[in-house]
Amino acid sequence: MRQLVDIVFDYFFPSHCIACGNPISVKDHHVCIRCFSTIQPLERGCKRCGGQLVNNACSMCSMRAWYLDMCFAVSDYSGTMKEMLVKYKFYKWRRLYKKISELLYAALLDASWDVDVVTAVPMAKSKVRKRGFNQSELVAKDVAQKIRKSYVPLLKEVRVWKTQKDLNYVDRFLNVLGRFAVEGKLAGERILLIDDVYTTGATLNECARLLKNAGAGKVFGIAFAKKALHDDLQ
Ligand SMILES: [Zn+2]
Ligand SMILES: [Zn+2]
Known part of the structure; x- marks a missing residue:
């Protein structure tokens, strides 16, 4: 039928x-x-942030307070992945969430993380109204179903700051402070946190910090794609 x-x-x-x-x-x-x-999986160096290792040391997450236990982006922001994300996010082609969650699911099987709960980087209600959906949440719900875990909206975006897009490395970490909040208390759960684009990891790291403060045991981060900081292409 x-x-x-x-x-x-x-x-x-x-x-x-x-x-x-x-x-x-x-x-x-x-x-x-x-x-x-x-769409090819990205080479993963550092397990905590996905950054490049030089002499077995990570030059990215070792320089700052890092709250993610493990983290990586599925692919880089180019080719078909870029086409997909542009149409999905900016042209509101909602059904593409199915393709993105397929990629995340395959990457998660490979990573074999033990998680209890799935959540997503939140989006303020005003932004959701404008776009019609939260792109990370839509994928996270589908991924949760695939891995047979509950999707729980643990975070909310409480203040809409300047977009991260035009900021430099340090400013991105400052710009996310005070932007999110955790709803409720946690009791040692292992959280799978899903975001769309990873540039410096500032957003995922801030969400992980709040989740840990609220009592999360571990936070594993995964993003759809990794974009270079000075990639001025949209
Ligand atoms: Zn690292
Ligand atoms: Zn084609």
Whole structure:
């Protein structure tokens, strides 16, 4: 029955791959199999922040208070991944969350972290109203279902500061202070925290700090993609 619905839908609403433009089925969720397979896992150095190791030492998280026990971004912000995220975030192509959660699920199976609860970097209500959805939360809920854990909205965005986009490394860590809050108390839970784009890790780190202060046992962070600090491409 589902197959028939897809065939009828494809006939009336032909869909095209966002990366190569080839015609695809609605069930491919905007990306063809070939383009999707070009998204490659990112080389992971430091287990705590995903940064590059030099002589077995991390030059990123060792310089500051780091609250994530482990963290990495699935892929880099380029090629099909970039096309997907631009359409998902800025053009509100909601169904792409399915493709992104597929990638996260595969990466999490590989990482085999023991987690109790899944949560996402929150978004202020005014921003959710504007976009229609919180891009990290939509993926996190789907990932939670896939790994059979509960999704719990543990954090909220209490103040909307300047966007992180135009800030330098240090300012990004200062800009996130006071932006989020934890709802309720935790009792040693191991939290899987999901964010969209990782640049300096400032947002994930601040959320992890608050979760640990509220009683989280461990915080594991995962982001969809890693973007260079001075990547001026959108
Ligand atoms: Zn394609
Ligand atoms: Zn590190």
